[in-house]
């Protein structure tokens with residue numbers, strides 16, 4: 001059982017630390033080559049610079065947020081895997097290969113993640129797994145926190161999970177799966193996690209597309225926020 005401490009939320013949707021969100025079967029292993037991680041590294045740095053990845057102060061101390069993942073090709077056995085940033089990395093401007101983990105299996109119904117690598121995977125790995133399990137053409141999933149996008153979700157017409165569906169639960173997994181079944185949601189390439197404060201996720205067949213949709217949506221949210229009052 002993994003007790004992870006990365007921006008967890010309780011049943012009321014409030015952020016708190018130290019909550020077990022999934023069963024983690026983790027095996028320590030060697031880091032991947034830096035060249036294999038270059039695409040994720042580049043986009044992760046952009047998202048950090050924009051504040052979509054980082055850390056926030058809480059009563060219990062600073063908590064990191066934001067994580068990026070990439071489908072890892074099943075070259076030989078057809079087994080599904082994905083690379084993801086490790087837990088407790090949100091505060092770091094630049095990651096090293098030791099800050100990545102390889103998710104080697106998952107069971108959404110049982111809330112279980114199998115992973116190996118130099119560090120345990122992000123506590124939000126199960127959410128990333130939903131995208132890879134649901135959409136065969138998705139190769140990148142980026143999760144950031146943006147108060148601007150989150151608070152404007154309705155005005156921007158963004159697909160959103162219910163505010164009473166807390167992140168990291170089977171309920172939110174089912175809700176994400178049903179949203180991803182909607183063609184409009186798949187075309188948007190981004191959804192807002194209503195029950196996970198400030199949480200947004202983009203997903204696409206390329207890292208460029210997943211990154212650009214986040215940045216474009218942030219620009220739209222800032223555009224809304226900066227409109228002059230009619231009065």
Ligand SMILES: [Zn+2]
Pocket residue numbers: 007065066124143144145196199
């Ligand atoms: Zn989050």
